[in-house]
Amino acid sequence: MSLLIVGATGTLGRQIVRRALDEGYEVRCLVRSFSRASFLREWGAELVQANLCFPDTLPPCLEGISTVIDASTARLTDSLSIKKVDWDGKVALIQACAEAQIDRFVFCSILDAQKYPQVPLMEIKRCTELFLAESGLNYTVLQLSGFMQGLIGQYAIPILDEQTVWMTGKTAPVAYMNTQDIAKFAVRALSVPETENKTFPVVGPRAWNGDEIIGLCEQKSGKTAKVTRAPLALLRAVRQTTKFFQWSWNVADRLAFAEVMASGNPLTASMDQVYPVFGLDPEETTTLESYLQEYYDRITKKLKEIEYEQAKAKERKKARQRTPFKS
Template sequence: MKLLIVGATGTLGRQIARHALDQGHEVRCLVRNSRKAAFLKEWGAELIVGDLCQAETLPPALEGTDAIIDAASARATDSIKQVDWEGKVNLIQAAQTAKINRYLFFSILNAEKHPDVPLMEIKRCTELFLAQSGLNYTIFRLCGFMQGLIGQYAVPILDNQAVWITGQSGPVAYMDTQDVAKFALRALEVAETQQKTLPLVGPTAWTAEGIIELCEKLSGKTAKIARVPLGLLRFMRGFTRFFQWTYNISDRLAFAEVLATGQPLDASMDEVYQILGLDLEQTTTLESYLQDYFSRILKKLKELDYEKNKAKKKKKTPFKSSV
């Protein structure tokens, strides 16, 4: 199958590209900077320079394409409205014109419950726009990646730095991006996923406190926990709205507030496993994911410490005592 992957340099997109190439698909990636995406070309993907926010750059990327996998998301320096709404509208309309056979889009779980949160409202509107487009779509609703937990929890704990958590932590069913890629590519092969909106979440929902406790157990270290009161988060969100150049920060704080309300981000995956013919037992658990990370990093730290001590011993010069 000839695939166009949008957002292929991101945490999720690169996993989808890697798995698609391993499965023998012809992979084309829409990228804004070919130099930063050079690793995709080395893997065997074709790079097409273009930008979602510039509609005229999209048609060349769609020529001869069978399916689009849209894993793009606004970066911290991007405008959420421009990339996640205007850019997606451009892509969907281009796909309509090019008569693309399949379109796979990643949204956010429970987006319809938070119309006051810009990112979630934009995702909801994009879902509706795609559903009305006439394309053979599949929408997967995600809630968080295990990869993001390394920088948020594991690294600070190893470095004896503070782990910041907000408000009343709600449980989140994080998923390994490699599993997300596996589910996405499988969905393209199964006709029952067409015109479907499905949850895509991990086996177990975890609170921030539970993740910290697991990291402490696996690392042998005690975490330094710093809490951000929900009231402060709401104040900062409102304060940043006074300044035009901080709108993007305010939008992201609004999304962070959703995670701090204590409401769970989880859903049943029974239908998804049944439709795709996949096995829950083969989906990565957070315990195994973090166990693998800490095993590798602690082994590396021991090796570095050994090499450091070995180098110190070599620098020592014995002095003969005079008689």
Template structure:
């Protein structure tokens, strides 16, 4: 089976690619910059240069492909908008996959996307789900909540560096999941008959509020967090202002997602039946506590090593040279 993985250089996509290669699949990755994706080639993947926003580049990428796993999404720093990548690009990919006779299509969506029609990314995910379901392709949709990897930049690093930790509104609890565990579900979906033309939540073992995450980080790091609460009204104002400038559209669309994070409504779902369907063991799923503990154990050990090296270097500099010692003797 030949897989085409789209978005393979991203946080989730690279884990999907790694898992697929480890399980013996022939993996092809659609990349915009082969130079930035050399690590995928080193792992054993075939790289094909292409872009979702250029439909003509998809035909070659899909030649001989059995299944597509779509992990691509726009970034706030991209010059292209969410609509261009997450809607126009995905529609082109789905159409091209159907034309190419692809047998399976795995798509990552967001949990509760249908509950936030005013949030661009959520509404686009909802519409993409519908479009995929009506395309005639044999699909599986996995609805995610949040990545554990994002907790490091949002909470871990700011606390270690004594920088502000930004918290929005009522802080919706989120069932974060390690992207390595999400990748297990994506690859397993390829061979589970019950997953065909179905939609599943794929979330962590429990939902965590921002305050709970901060408390864990404080305990593991031994440092206190500088929590700064951002009023949702202020974010809405900034979002509205940015829409006056074309360069700010993408950032404004991303800021709109703060409505989800500040709603107070948990991003979580029951997973018992999902684990049973996919024949995966919940006990092997990483928890937020174990993930953060592993991170802080590594980083605190590294900081101690750096502090030791710094102290050793300082002591060496403080040692007096023979010249200075002799000068001191002569002066006496």
């Protein structure tokens, strides 16, 4: 089966590529830059250059393609706005897929988007779900919460480096999931008829708030976190300021999403009915405890290797400095 993956260089997209290749799919990746996506070609994927914001570039990418998985979203540093990429671009992609008579379309959305119309990205995701449902395409929507990978930069590394962890007064519990596990659902949806024209939550085994994640990182790393809490009012003020500058619009939109995290409302859902439909085993889903343990184990091993190499280098330097007259 020929598969086009959109957003293939992203945190989630690259895991979907890896999973699809491992399962024997012929994978084509829509990318904006060949240089940034060269690793995907090394894995065995075909690369096609296109841009969601230029609809004329999309039809050639769909030639010979039967299925599409869309895991793309605007980057924080993009010069293009979230609306331009996540709405205008997705509408163009869905229309191109309908015109090409694509058999299956899997869309990665956000859980509980309908509850936060004031958050640009979540409202756009909600509208995209509706547009996709009305497109005539055979679709599956996966509603995600948060990625475990994002917690490394937010919590794990600052705590390990004894740097400040920034938080609001309270944080909503989020059922974070490993992107490798999400990729299993995305690829499996293509071969399970029961997922057709339906929407599913795809979230981790348990919801964690910020303080619980910090405690877990402290336990796994043996370090004590330095936490600074920013008032929600300050967050809102920063968001209003960034909206005045075009180059910071994406920052403002992401700060609006941060307000969701500060609301205290859990971002989670039951997966009891989801695993049986997809034919996946919940016991094989990564827990946050095991994910962070593996991360810190890898870091500890790497640090020991570096220390060993440094010690050996010092010994070699001392050996070179010795002379026959210094015994």
